Amino acid sequence: ATYIVSTSTKTGNFTDIQSAINALPSGGGKIFVRAGTYTLTSGLSISKSKINLEGEGLANTIIQCNGANIGICVAVATSSNLSQINISNLNIKQSNGNSKGIGLDVSDVSNLFIDNIRIENFATSTRRFDTTNTSFYSKFNNLVLFDNDTCIEIGGTMANDNMWTNIRCRPLSGGTGFGVYLSNARNNNFYNSDFEPATAGSITGIYLDSTSQDNSFFGSWVEGNFVGVLTDAGSDNNNFFGGTITANTTNVTTNGTTTFSGVNVGGVNYNNSITSAGFGNQSIQQNKAAVE
DSSP states (O other): OEEEEOSSTTSOSBSSHHHHHHHSOTTOEEEEEOSEEEEOSSOEEEOSSSEEEEOSOTTTEEEEEOTTTOSEEEEEOTTSOEEEEEEEEEEEEEOSSSOOSEEEEOOSEEEEEEEEEEEESOSEEEEEEESSSOOOSEEEEEEEEESOSEEEEEEESOOSOEEEEEEEEEOOTTOSOEEEEEESOBSEEEESOEEOOSSOTTOEEEEEOTTOBSOEEESOEEESOSEEEEEOTTOBSEEEESOEEESSSEEEEEOSOEEEESEEETTEEESSEEEOGGGOSOBGGGOOTTBO
């Protein structure tokens, strides 16, 4: 089944997105949302597998909610172990003057595909938290995450093969959040992504807690944060390949086992440089082991 959502009854089957989702059969289907602003009075819930939710462009189709009243703006029903959900070509926007709530929650879902989405002005723009060992085989491409306290929060019992590509993360200027926050997160791969606030505040670009392992960052640009990359003691086998970490108040503070290969850190090229808990809470600038 395919339904069209429009602000006008003359050009669509529905005028609100939730009604269109609810009308789909159990086998899923496609919801095409025409250009316009759709203001939610309650959180939008995707409650069936095999749903394709597609807008008419991230500058044209806007899903708007007030984070002070709606805790999660758009969410996959986390209790249903859903799979094969596509969300693309739209803007999820928080209308309250302050950053509140969560823009997109895609926890406990597999085979998810997110592409060409802008999410702005939330406390957390995108959350992916696993409690049922089902958050795997998913791809996140071409995300523009602006003026959120934290761009991406990942945690729980992450399985394998989750890919994040071309992420443009600009945390709230002068804020206290994170570009990407990984807590007990494993096997996440980031490609060609940018973590760069306008003003550092106390923002950390990339944070990996003590239980996060086997995460990799390829070609990342991390600039203008209070701390560029921070890893806690106990984190293990996290890797950075290529990319640049520069012009942060502190570029890298690592207490876990982290490998930097071909990474430009503050103008110094690191090749197969392994930092470990033995370095303690120090900046990599003072620990140039195996510098090329």
